[in-house]
Amino acid sequence: MEHPEIEYDVINHLLFHKSLIDEQNNTEKINYYENMLRKIREGEHITIEDPFDKSIALAFELVIQQHLNPWDIDLVKFSTMYMKKAREEKIDLITAGRIIYMAWKVLKLQSDDLLLIMKTQQQEEEEYTSFNWDDLPVSEMWLTENDPYSYTNLLMKTPEPPLDVPVRRENKRKVTLIELLDAFNQAKKEAEEYQLIEQQRREERERLTQLARKRMKGTTVEDHLEKDIATVWEKIKKFPKKTMSLLDLCEKKEREEIIKVLISILFLAYDNKIIVYQKRFPYGKIFIKNIGYS
């Protein structure tokens, strides 16, 4: 409550779950818990009557009060604290146990291996040996199907990715004559097709630019644009490399500046001074190649 950053984390955590779940039903539940979290912030958790919900509220409260990172909860520590708090708040222990079970399902992979570690650690803490993991109900509850989250969490914490790149032989042979001729045939065909498409594109570009220039004629926009284009062209010419990215040409990395530079480079590309290309549409970086660079 007093720690806004952690609260934000908890909300984020819930939103993350929401984004992974497509079923209407589960989203509704998460919305409900989100709402509950807001109520806890406003000190309203006392009004929750359903023991199950109250138990959940308690879990949230604990995370917030103890400054736990919801992305990285030490489950043994958490369950110890939680069971203690549940006793204090007089929440029925079966419900509380279900919550812990659920949390365990959510946060860790359901592997015998991990369960074993939990058990051993649990036994070391004598105080809570009475709490038996095997007695927990294996009923279907919200988020129990949410192993994707626990997997993501585990993977992010594992330094080594699970995929190994195998070593295979890098065998290469020379190109056969038939392949060479095939390639020649195809290249001729493709080049002809490409030229046809380019021609159509050029005509369409020409038409659009004429139209745009006509519209801007005599306006202040035109003056600015000419000036901007000149400035950007100077920058490209002075750039120490033949190829640069759009951002290399922007002084400030602000939206307005980027748009200004982008429009200028589009005109320069139209004038055949540079080539503009993007590695992947629509989020890939935009690159500029100075044709006359030597």
Place this chain on the structure above:
Amino acid sequence: MSTKEEKRIIESILFSASKPVSINEIKETTGLNTKKIKKTLEELIEDYNVKRKNETSMEIIKAGDKYTMQLKKQYTDKTIMITQPEIEKHLLKTLTLIAFHQPLKQSNLRRMIGTKAYEHVDQLASMKLIHTKKHGTTEMLTTTKLFPEYFGIDATDPEEIKNFLMKKTIEKTKQQR
């Protein structure tokens, strides 16, 4: 043609292909029928991975729908100086996330790993390991057929891939302890 000779021919194909090969590719090259090829591949797998297990550093495995000869895991680190560089660890993790959650929205991947998601998606798509498909304002990400082939995973459908990754991750976690 004797069975021994067929075995040698299929072995030589696996050795020289540099990438996993399909039964159809073997068929086209050798003219043998599918049944015979399958039988011979099984025998080769048995030879390399069981009978001669301790007398070779190579293994023959099923990768996706294809077959390949590759180094056994325990020898890959030892030859690393001689062979090509690996894919960056972070990129492998991102790929794992996509493979595990597939179909995964790019916007969700962004929530998981931040803005580097875009760059990673670009790289993985250009390596042909993932597909991207427009989905409203975001992209839907899935792994390609190349994915299991590339990593030598004997699984083709998303559910099997998921299980494989789950198992592998747990193994790796164990190793670190």
Place this chain on the structure above:
Amino acid sequence: MSTKEEKRIIESILFSASKPVSINEIKETTGLNTKKIKKTLEELIEDYNVKRKNETSMEIIKAGDKYTMQLKKQYTDKTIMITQPEIEKHLLKTLTLIAFHQPLKQSNLRRMIGTKAYEHVDQLASMKLIHTKKHGTTEMLTTTKLFPEYFGIDATDPEEIKNFLMKKTIEKTKQQR
């Protein structure tokens, strides 16, 4: 006698290097001493080429000062179509256009195939298959001496190469009918 593990490590290097490796390279990767490496290589040669002669399609041979694992001659023809060619298909297409139209301005190549022309020219030049020479604001592209050598074309001057490509293509088209 070298240990089993040493043998497997050196075998794995020969397998994955895909090209002849020197004793020094093996030394750098494994940390084993020269004598041990030589001994192990001899044993591996004995294993592959004598003891297990009929049970493998591979052989280990000494090539100059280096060692390599390769297919036995009788199996190489059978695997030719499955092995990857050194030059990628799309790069090969660009190369044939240059060979046919040479001397070809880079700006014209760009008109034929789009912006990928620049990347391809860079790659082909680094493979020493084409020359680039400044010509005003663009580059002039020609094939190198390596080009006919690489493809086993009995022609050296551009006109001959052009004719060769033309003639062969026509022949092939006829065959397909």
